[in-house]
Amino acid sequence: MDGLGLGLGLGLCLGLGLRLGLGLSLGLALGLGLGLGLGLRLGLGLGLGFGLGLGLRLGLGLGLGLVRRRRTKKTMGTLGKAIYTVGFWIRETGQAIDRLGCRLQGRYFFQEQLSRHRTLMNVFDKAPVVDKDAFVAPSASIIGDVQVGSGSSIWYGCVLRGDVNSISVGSGTNIQDNSLVHVAKSNLSGKVLPTIIGDNVTIGHSAVLHGCTVEDEAFIGTGAMLLDGSIVEKNAMVAAGALVRQNTKIPSGEVWGGNPAKFLRKLTDEERAFISQSATNYSDLAQVHVAENAKPFDRIEFEKALRKKFTRKDEEDDSTLSVVRETPPELVHPNKDPKPLQK
Template structure:
């Protein structure tokens, strides 16, 4: 075989091998596409059996939340990013003006040591902090559950009571109104002050207001989002309206306060 023949043979072999490699890649991509199509379909609201989630039109549910089955969410409540509310074995009820913050889990009890079948009931104007776990329990109106707290089956948190961050509240524990409980297992720490009780109500209002801003942003269509990218950026100064929603008061640093006899320099043209 001459030089030209060997070159043609080598080129043909390369073409054949490349074609087979592309076929294998195509099959792999098609398989991945099939896998994603059938196993990675996130649904924010999902029916289960004959149970359908009921969400008030004025409630905010983040797009990455998962709400399944027999779940009721009242007006002006907010379910934040990454939350899971699974009403499969029983029901979950959330009142008005309540916020369930990011990555929290709410489930129900079908079987436990006491043999009780328990729903999860959360009242009005309740704040549930980030990454909390509520399981087959009751949280009454204007109560506060701190970040990372765990409430087990049969727990009752009375109105204007507070569970401290990271607390583990054992089965069938009742936390009386006006008290703070914390620790593992959770125990009575002290009485709440009047200011702290007022803070619980204000926290719920702040989150209800903030949820409206998130709902408006999530409702924007793709074209509007892309258009806003080319607009001049807003001032980097603190947003007073946003601060007001969160109850934040920003103080001007002492070194930035000019004496009365000194005028601020004019901005250059």
């Protein structure tokens, strides 16, 4: 029975993969799959449960891989979406079984909820592309058709959602905490609008960009909102809290603010220099956060203990209480010289 069940399981799954990927007739595909399944059973002596799992993985993997090679467009067809949905069901079923197994362990069950947040998440076949030199905070969300260039930084709580259109972020750009970047599939003008952000752009905290274009070295203030079709040209500045209405164009070298946003004045030379320096500062700061977020758990625990040992009261309080504190050589803070022991 094990051999028959394994052969049928592997045969059906591999046959489905061959049918989807190579366009073979159903009978031929199932025949080849059944032969491969029985061959694995006889050659490797696999058990029923393991064989069924392996067959399912091989079949779906082969089908998806071959279907992707055959498709030239980026869009996923009806068949691809169906396979994607089946894969989602299988993944969720496995997680549910894992949770059930943990509960059956009784008092040994680890009760803390595991965060399922994903910093990078695809939407069907649309997956984010992030340069290796970019920083994406652990609590940020980059979803769908999004590209992030070299040296850019996406800070904590940001959401870049390219689900119905694309988002492009250039090099050296910083999108600060809790900002939202989205796209437009349709609007009153009937235009399909992506969001395009150039190089060395600074986008302040809690800003909202929706289906707009921000050119190189522009500055978007804290809490500003840019609506569909708006364009911010190079070296232009949008003041904090401003609302830039649809299809508004902000010329280079100007400061706009208010609700709705209107021309306020020309940029000064100091402000131009500030915009450029702001992007550089955030790129440098991002490297610090990259290093901190990459630390393994044991290093974090070691530094926690180190900070605890460094905690000390004011020297005058120590002398009042006649307390002598000794700092072991291995615990000398790297940025401080060891203080002489009190006598």
